[in-house]
Amino acid sequence: MTESVVTEALRAQLGVDGPETVHEVTSTGCRMFARAVGHTDLVFYDRDAARHRGYRDILAPPGYLGTPVYLPRMAGAVRVGKDLDVPYPRVLNGGTTYEYVEPVCAGDVIVSRTRTTEFQERTGSIGPMLIVFRETTYRRQTDGTVVARMYGNTIHY
Amino acid sequence: MAGQVYYEDIQVGDPIPVLRKNCSTLQLVAWAGASGDFYQIHYDVEFARRTGLSNIIVHGALKNAFLGQLLHDWVSPEGRIEKFGCQYRGMDYPDQDIMCSGVITRKYVEGDRHLVELDVWTENPSGQKTSPGTARVSLPSRG
Structure with missing residues (x-):
């Protein structure tokens, strides 16, 4: 086993909530996402169809939790896994799981925060690697209700 | 949708209806725009080759979203997806079939929710499970 790359500085980040990101769930965003996937259910496209099924508005398709608000002066989007100071040059997205607490619909504004929950060091066919596990919590901005959580991991090697 | x-109506071990997907490069560009993932390995062949890939590859998150479609179409209109996700284990390429499948692993009642857990995955033309995952859905009851 090679020496651990998980420094005190990295370990100190465990369980610490990162900055807030604001996501807008718009009708157009829902339709674009649903269309890109190939969904055929009108609940993702048409307000009347969604309301007929008991939703407040167009339903956000599975995996869509809004589009982060972009401003031109913001730093470029941080590529997944590049937020931590890890001494490996390459990163792969290892996987993603979404958990829904409440339906997410067009018109919702969602605030997310991500924290690192675990580091795992392994040696595999691609050599030594660090797997970083993260949890993101999504809250509706108007009332702070948790609507969803995302669990993801990145593989650094 | 049936x-x-x-x-x-369902039992542990039952498969759910398979969803066949096959991505054009157009679909990958549409996904890049919709998801905000503009990494060039998903639409720029030269860029992808410079990173050592043989071709552009399908976004892992798009395959995950296909599993979301698989589950949504199965539980609709009254059921709900509560949780779903997968690991990105292998690559898929445009213009190749991506077969999305699921098998029921558990069913149980919790409070007034009728819950079903499944193994879900995408499979490439060689039969490899490129995105194995799990899911939990709630279904309506006849009760």
């Missing part, structure tokens, strides 16, 4: 599936 008719509504009810909790009482």
Whole structure:
């Protein structure tokens, strides 16, 4: 086993909530996402169809939790896994799981925060690697209700 | 979409209807725009080759979203997806079939929710599970 790359500085980040990101769930965003996937259910496209099924508005398709608000002066989007100071040059997205607490619909504004929950060091066919596990919590901005959580991991090697 | 599936109608071990997907490069560009993932390995062949890939590859998150479609179409209109996700284990390429499948692993009642857990995955033309995952859905009950 090679020496651990998980420094005190990295370990100190465990369980610490990162900055807030604001996501807008718009009708157009829902339709674009649903269309890109190939969904055929009108609940993702048409307000009347969604309301007929008991939703407040167009339903956000599975995996869509809004589009982060972009401003031109913001730093470029941080590529997944590049937020931590890890001494490996390459990163792969290892996987993603979404958990829904409440339906997410067009018109919702969602605030997310991500924290690192675990580091795992392994040696595999691609050599030594660090797997970083993260949890993101999504809250509706108007009332702070948790609507969803995302669990993801990145593989650094 | 077939008719509504009810909790009482399904058993552990049952497969759910397979969803066949096949991405054009157009679909990958549409996904890049919709998801905000503009990494060039998903639409720029030269860029992808410079990173050592043989071709552009399908976004892992798009395959995950296909599993979301698989589950949504199965539980609709009355059921709900509560949790779903996968690991990105292998690559898929445009213009190749991506077969999305699921098998029921558990069913149970919790409070007034009728819950079903599944193994879900995408499979490439060689039969490899490129995105194995799990899911939990709630179904309506005939009760």
